Amino acid sequence: MNNEALKELLYKMADDLLILGHRNSEWTGMGPLLEEDIAFSSMAQDKIGQSLALYQLLHQLGEQEPDTVAFMRHARLFHNCLLTELPNAEYDFSLIRHFLFDTADALRWKSLTQSSYTPLAQLAGKVRGELRYHTLHANTWIKRLGSATDESISRLQQSLNELMPYALGIFEPSPFEEELIKRNIFEGERHLQAQWLLGIESVLNATELRLPDLKSLTPAYGGRVGKHSLHLQPLLDEMSEVFKLDPTAEW
Amino acid sequence: MLSLVDLGVITHVEVIEELVHVEMTPTFVGCPAMDIMKQEVIDVLQKNGWTSKVEINFRQPWSSDKISEKGKIALKKFGLAPPPGDAAIIADIDFLEHVPCPRCNSLNTELKNPFGPTLCRSIHYCRSCRETFEQFKPVG
Numbered sequence: 001m002n003n004e005a006l007k008e009l010l011y012k013m014a015d016d017l018l019i020l021g022h023r024n025s026e027w028t029g030m031g032p033l034l035e036e037d038i039a040f041s042s043m044a045q046d047k048i049g050q051s052l053a054l055y056q057l058l059h060q061l062g063e064q065e066p067d068t069v070a071f072m073r074h075a076r077l078f079h080n081c082l083l084t085e086l087p088n089a090e091y092d093f094s095l096i097r098h099f100l101f102d103t104a105d106a107l108r109w110k111s112l113t114q115s116s117y118t119p120l121a122q123l124a125g126k127v128r129g130e131l132r133y134h135t136l137h138a139n140t141w142i143k144r145l146g147s148a149t150d151e152s153i154s155r156l157q158q159s160l161n162e163l164m165p166y167a168l169g170i171f172e173p174s175p176f177e178e179e180l181i182k183r184n185i186f187e188g189e190r191h192l193q194a195q196w197l198l199g200i201e202s203v204l205n206a207t208e209l210r211l212p213d214l215k216s217l218t219p220a221y222g223g224r225v226g227k228h229s230l231h232l233q234p235l236l237d238e239m240s241e242v243f244k245l246d247p248t249a250e251w
Numbered sequence: 252m253l254s255l256v257d258l259g260v261i262t263h264v265e266v267i268e269e270l271v272h273v274e275m276t277p278t279f280v281g282c283p284a285m286d287i288m289k290q291e292v293i294d295v296l297q298k299n300g301w302t303s304k305v306e307i308n309f310r311q312p313w314s315s316d317k318i319s320e321k322g323k324i325a326l327k328k329f330g331l332a333p334p335p336g337d338a339a340i341i342a343d344i345d346f347l348e349h350v351p352c353p354r355c356n357s358l359n360t361e362l363k364n365p366f367g368p369t370l371c372r373s374i375h376y377c378r379s380c381r382e383t384f385e386q387f388k389p390v391g
Contacts, residue, residue, distance in 0.1 A: 038364060038368075042366035042367075042370055045283075046370060047281075122310055125312045130370075136365060
């Protein structure tokens with residue numbers, strides 16, 4: 001059986017989680033509150049662990065070892081969406097990204113519990129429960145800060161406006177979309193985007209924040225096919241710096 | 252004493268022709284203690300004269316409902332609030348509020364952070380005995 005479609009799905013999911021996991025880890029020691037420091041660090045650990053589990057599935061399908069895949073690829077071989085690689089900027093920016101991405105990610109894993117590819121469906125059964133804590137965290141803070149002070153509302157609104165085109169890039173159409181749907185591996189990006197929109201709307205409706213007009217936005221595509229922003233390669237260089245000192249070392 | 256079986260991390264054991272097949276599953280996918288636990292299982296079996304094959308998989312994914320009653324008592328004795336009953340029906344933040352304090356059993360407690368010192372623990376504060384405590388997080 002030809003696994004190109006499955007591999008493309010696994011790679012983009014794993015790369016999203018590895019890169020956003022790394023960005024989350026950059027909040028370690030820098031969070032605005034101790035609790036947030038711990039929260040972003042914990043979510044980083046979850047996401048990087050989940051990416052490892054996906055790279056292991058890829059390894060079983062004949063791809064290289066997880067460490068090699070994570071640390072030795074050039075940016076143009078990464079399939080993460082652009083949203084995940086943007087620098088953290090201010091806390092409001094990271095929080096909005098966390099909310100937009102994790103709402104989509106939770107729905108993606110939920111749908112994958114029904115995947116015809118059993119190893120992925122089994123992993124999804126596990127990850128789904130963990131992600132509840134991520135969406136719970138995001139929704140709690142969006143609701144709280146999205147209806148708090150003029151400053152918190154305007155900061156979040158500005159980040160929401162800025163990140164929305166990137167969030168649409170999560171759902172960049174895949175050349176394998178129809179095949180994945182036909183083989184019951186995954187419900188497809190278009191369907192996921194529709195579900196995601198309902199999810200974020202229901203949270204935003206409980207705040208003073210307004211969803212930007214999607215028709216006026218151009219989705220930031222390119223990440224899924226290796227066309228990245230200038231921000232990804234420096235992230236990869238930093239992430240792999242120690243590994244590359246001696247790739248054969250036992251840790 | 253809390254065993255890996257009571258914690259629900261060992262999901263299957265079978266002896267086939269003198270070889271012990273053990274299946275394990277992590278509490279959280281990113282659990283960094285998994286390799287250590289796996290190695291300890293191999294070592295203990297070896298010390299007792301058994302050759303083993305240990306596999307980590309998600310065939311029976313861990314949920315906090317997999318912790319045995321004995322395991323919950325052991326957690327509480329250790330000072331960690333055990334997870335509540337049915338993790339599958341837990342849907343909101345409320346499930347983390349008012350966790351019984353493992354020291355004084357008071358329900359007058361509050362959630363400080365759903366994320367704690369490890370992936371599987373949350374942080375709470377007891378207003379009765381004025382101590383911070385941790386809960387083994389419910390995951391469904």
